[in-house]
Amino acid sequence: MTAETVPAPRSANAARKSGRGINWEKWGWIYMRVSGVILIILIFGHLFVNLVAGDGVSAIDFAFVAGKWADPFWVVWDTALLWLALIHGSNGMRTLVNDYATNPRVRKILLGAIFASTAILLVLGTLVIYTLDPCPSIEDVSLLPSFCGAN
Template sequence: MTTSPAIANPRDTYKRQKSTRSNFELYGWVFMRASGVILLVLIFGHLFVNLMVGEGVNAIDFAFVGGKWTSPFWQTWDLVMLWLAMIHGTNGVRTIINDYAERDLTRLWLKIALYTAFVVVTVLGTLVIFTFSPCPVDAPAELLPSVCTA
């Protein structure tokens, strides 16, 4: 005869088991909510300045972007938007991979591809923001934006 484990008394107070798991998923969930709100402000601010202020969409060209990126404020704005969007999106896709990739090896390779894409896009985007020069040295003066001194 086998003995079944004793059933706990339902009137006993609940005693939480010591967990060895981390709170990484909780922090990821909180980050997604907070970064989503911040991204809404950043993206709609970006769209408003680019599409509504001044001449609107007709003014967007090399000179417009060059003029914006001569300001540390707009460099920082676009950098924060890039980094938050990339981390937010990568965390979301990581969650989808964890939910839908059934085999461990498939999950591993998908995450390697995801993290590689994250690093490449984030590094290249950051380099573009900080190394962009709206005033190339040998460019004809009539092609330079107004922020450049010929």
């Protein structure tokens, strides 16, 4: 059994390797800390407006969400919450895969699945937030929610 030596962090080999490209691990680490702090603010604001202010959880329905998303402030708030939370979670999953997946092929497949699912959920979630029309123009007015009235 031979012992491999790891070069000192500030050695010539380590400096040469770290000088190439972007240090994704460092930026991922910074992102997790910054997004975590911002997410705490966004989540507690979201919970306060949805559960504490007004009539609580019994008031949350399609009309509540549609009314909330009629205000551009809440559209931006919920979009930021969606993006930060999904990227924060996928970055955490990426870290777990890098730590525990020892087979390079399995690691590549898992990282691809994380990236693909994150991208799909970001696109679909953003589309829902920005394209929701609670009162579309349709022929049969009886199909519309009660708060829309006759168009």
